[in-house]
Amino acid sequence: MNLKEFSNFLGLSPTTVSRALSGYPEVSEKTRRKVSEAARIHGYQPNLRARALALGRSYSIGHVLSSSNGNELVNPIFGDFISGAAEAGAAKGYSINLTIADQSSEESVFRKLKAQGSVAGIILQSPKVHDQRIELLKELGLKFVVHGRSSGVSIPYSWVDVNNHRAFEQATTFLAHMGHRRIGLINGCQDFDFAHRRLNGYLRALRAARIEPHSDLQTSGDMTEANGYAAAKAMLGLESPATAFLAASVMSAIGARRAIHDSGLELPGDVSLIAYDDDLSYLSNRQSPPIFTAVRSSVREAGEKAVNLLMSQIEGKQVRNDQVLLETELVVGTSTGPRKRVG
Amino acid sequence: MNLKEFSNFLGLSPTTVSRALSGYPEVSEKTRRKVSEAARIHGYQPNLRARALALGRSYSIGHVLSSSNGNELVNPIFGDFISGAAEAGAAKGYSINLTIADQSSEESVFRKLKAQGSVAGIILQSPKVHDQRIELLKELGLKFVVHGRSSGVSIPYSWVDVNNHRAFEQATTFLAHMGHRRIGLINGCQDFDFAHRRLNGYLRALRAARIEPHSDLQTSGDMTEANGYAAAKAMLGLESPATAFLAASVMSAIGARRAIHDSGLELPGDVSLIAYDDDLSYLSNRQSPPIFTAVRSSVREAGEKAVNLLMSQIEGKQVRNDQVLLETELVVGTSTGPRKRVG
DNA sequence: AAGCCTATTCAAAGCGTTTTGAATTTCCCT
């Protein structure tokens, strides 16, 4: 059933029906009621494609999932992030348009999204240090919000990020106060901006505590269980082994925990461990007390915030470069304790 | 730049340009080359919304993410599944349309997708036992493929599923052959069809091995680390404790592993553990030897297969009810061993 | 060079909305 048929059936013009349904004031309350009642009963809904064409905009928010070719690593936070984003969008009638692109085709995907007009705006994920895509998106004139920031990009843009620097500085300091001086950092991939900031926060705290940083105690890589295991295992095997760890995700923390057990050590008796906790729904660390001492910030909430920012940009008149910095909370769980005195 | 401008610029009619770009035979090779060259240089791409309207179909595949209200649990397999789906879709120019709905609004979301014509077809996720949505989708005349099956639904429909029954039967038998007789099942939520089938596979193997099933040894719930821990902990505390576990996901297996260590037991010395492994990219169990003995099937592959099935249904003339049953492989890792003889 | 058939190209009519500007109705006032 299309508008023409439906309005014929009602004995009204398409104009009136369209206006009645969109809530314009030029239509009498009586006919509006009649129309919306009939629409409900007969299940009439305006065709979204036609509507988008006439309106010149699509009620859809683009996400481009990047598949680093070959290595098809899906970010574990993706599910929770997108679910938050979808919910925030749904509240205003937006749905999510998901595309996938490898590094080489990403630019052309953005251009296509722009030319085809299939999205009203874009959420950019996992920015790298000096991420080229930000300038590209500005240049293309696409509206976007970045989940994260990109060090080295000087033009203004809109973002939602966690205070990663402060989070890792705080966590490192916490361990230092417990007497730990061999603190291993199991970081995410260095290319990513958030990993970069976390490293800086860690180094800053070490400096403040007058602890010499050691490259042996700093690793970075995919935030998988396996990598967490390998990194922790290596740092426990050093001549002067780590007595505490900072893991970039609960997933790597789980791997580290396995390495600790494998090495015949106890948590938190022999070794301490702090995780960065994205508060993922299927990997909850919200027991009381929490399993892992952690710096926590909900990635779902970040998804919601990012979409809300984007929508205010879409609906707003002027371009705004709103920025939201989320703080983490340090929650103390059962994985940390004072450094064990040897001998 | 739209078609009219672009064709004006080329000194050709919109008709010819449109045909040249869509590869119709009625246009000379010479002009086609000229047109596509110019399109590349000037970055012309047909507006997707207008195209969809004219063609009467959208190049988009719908996924409805269900947010069981309040409890916002995102399925951990979602990321990998959707990434496989997106990739298969992208190969044929389809993008993914993601909507979110809670249980109560799900039906109206389907109706809306149909009425608005915003998707060419739908992928239905995580079917329950006798899932109402299947009949609804048939009735609405939407094309769809189910990821999983639904026991109790008798009408024919298209699906991609793993042989869950066989997988759990095989895993249980494997443990029984190692001498285990107290085998705990840490299952997914019973409402879901896959959990139902897994339970049946487990029971069948027990029967074949002449082991009496015990309700103490069967739990079901969200496939989280926390639940895996709680379930295993309880079964290890029984008067006659479990000596082996089957976990419905690697995530619950990790929780179970923690419970085992917490109870002062060793893996696989004291207790054995088999996981169902979705082969998630960030939770890989592909080390050699694998950490967990597991029944494995890639959920990413399932995503690809489901979308391919859907697209053949969309593009094909007649409605086909293709069905794909994926088999799991049993990979032996370091988490299983013969039952420890006591005393 | 004329004639015919085929290979190209084009103008115009959709697709299902929204929206502009005009036409109609309604209502109130004198």
Next chain:
DNA sequence: AGGGAAATTCAAAACGCTTTGAATAGGCTT
């Protein structure tokens, strides 16, 4: 009852594409 303003309603023109049916150009044959 008549006139004018305000409140409703409508016809027609976009939006940017595809596609049908008609028109033109091109290539052969005689």
